Amino acid sequence: MTTVTLREITADTVRAVTQLSVAEGQKGFVASNAVSLAQALFAPSAWYRAIYLGEELAGFVMLEDESLLSPPPARPEVGVWRFMVDARFQGRGVGGAxxxxxxxxxxxxxxxxxxxxxxxxxxGCPEPFYLGLGFRHTGRVDGEEVVLELPFAEGGIHHEFGTDSH
Incomplete structure (x- = not known):
């Protein structure tokens, strides 16, 4: 498979990022990239990147990273705020990579x-995909969203993953 990379979004790529879209049946599961980028402008904890397959723009990811706050909390948390792979690239291992x-x-x-x-x-929700990558249920629900976690050993030590079949 061609290499999957995460790259900063630039003035030259932002329009293309906003035009990416998930499959029709998945649209209720994730906000548009335009909304996500607009929210990132007002969220100091936002860390976001475009996902590329080789030189082709394939998706978008945004984290909420409390360590980016000034000052950061004593024990910052980090979570995936948005994650999407364009419909044209789904089923090719891009999301897992x-x-x-x-x-x-x-x-x-x-x-x-x-x-x-x-x-x-x-x-059509992404639960099987996330569980296949090693995430587990926390027992928490935030609004209508089920919360999963991928625990690391103390200090971010290595954790083994499953493979992506999507």
Whole structure:
């Protein structure tokens, strides 16, 4: 498979990022990238990147990273705020490869004990995808979203993942 990378979004790429879209049946599960980027303008904790497959723009990811706040909390948390792969690139391993890069980015910072994310349950939801990557249920629900976590050993030590079949 061609390499999946995470890249900063620039003035030259922002329009293309806002035009990415999930499959029709998934649109109720994630906000548009335009909304996500607008929210990021007002959220000092937002860390976001475009997902590329080779040189092709394939998706978008945004974290809420409390360590970016000034001053940061004593025990900052980090979670996946938005994650999407364009419908044209789904089923090619892009999502799993991108999320594993996000996990490595978070773990390499060595200040987090876990990475959280949430999803809206329903037909076509990403729960099996996330569980396949090692996330587990926390028992928490935030509004209508089920919260999952990927725990790291203290100090961000390595955690084994499943493989992405999506």
């Amino acid at each position: 991108a999320l594993q890069q996000v996990i490595e980015h978070v773990r390499s910072r060595k200040q987090f004990t876990r990475l959280t994310l949430s999803y809206v349950p329903g037909p």
